[in-house]
Amino acid sequence: MSHIKIKNENLISEVIIDRQEALNAMNPDVLSELTDAVQKVISDEKTGVIIITGEGNKAFIAGADIKAMQQMNAEEALRYGKAGQKLTLMIESSSKPVIAAINGFALGGGCELAMACHMRVVSENASFGQPEVKLGLLPGWGGTQRLPKIVGVGKAVELITTGKIINAEEAYRIGLANKICSSNQLMNESKNLATEILKNGPRAISSSLRCIKDGLTMNIEKGMEIEVEEFSELFRYEERMEGLTAFIEKRDPKFRQ
Ligand code: DAK
Secondary structure, eight states: OOOEEEEEETTEEEEEEOOGGGTTOBOHHHHHHHHHHHHHHHTOTTOSEEEEEESSSSEEEOOBOHHHHHTOOHHHHHHHHHHHHHHHHHHHTOSSOEEEEEOSEEETHHHHHHHHSSEEEEETTOEEEOGGGGGTOOOTTTHHHHHHHHHOHHHHHHHHHHOOEEEHHHHHHTTSOSEEEOGGGHHHHHHHHHHHHHTSOHHHHHHHHHHHHHHTTSOHHHHHHHHHHHHHHGGGSHHHHHHHHHHHTTSOOOOOO
16 A cells, blocks of 8 residues: 655645554655655756655644564665665755645654655654654664754754754754644645745756755855856856846746746
């Protein structure tokens, strides 16, 4: 049975993890299905923004599947770890913005998946944490790498070494959440953000995402080299002419058909 649903409307694709009996924890099957679904929406022409969420109002994703991991040997753990890393890298490198709509627990691998997304809109009952050390593990889907970049080294070390869980307000305060809203407004708020993005030039958005992502792993000179290349590349496309002309003609640009 598939645990992943995809909905598409108005250029927004929702990818929904539905394994509520285990708080949407990701076993190897869920991970594989989610990877296929994300790949599909990234290459879908009718998708401009992707929203990833968990079904129900209790959990986004409560982590990698603890029961499945208890049965794994080192080789299986390596495959599972690499599969999770492949998915988070795919999300992070997406040419289309990916929003995590976080409706409850985002723990362990769930928090790591949320951090691979470009933005995080969270409900008041959301909670975050990297409790892997409590299980004798470490955050293996990029958590040790992405958390310090999002919240700073000190906070990341504190969260990872204590394994403590923080609430939505604390997540917002440290920059892990972009916005907090009530549970019943979560999808509306996530879609509002997506709609605001969709008004803008799709190529300009993809180029910006690439510059931001690549810039995080290089020095300022190299990062700015990439930025100026992407900037000049945009002049090859009709999109920038539409944007510049619309400003001069005092009208809204029309970037998408
Ligand atoms: N895995 C499997 N099942 C889970 C689960 C999980 N992560 N989280 C919850 N469940 C299941 C529970 O076992 C329970 O199932 P039944 O007992 O009813 O069969 C059901 O979901 C409902 O959970 P609770 O009864 O516990 O619900 P509560 O509201 O009382 O508590 C909770 C909610 C989220 C506080 C609690 O369920 C909990 O602490 N869950 C575990 C959270 C957690 O520790 N998550 C991190 C998992 S470790 C690696 C790469 C990545 C990773 C590791 C290695 N490599 C490179 C190899 C990542 C690791 C993780 O994510």
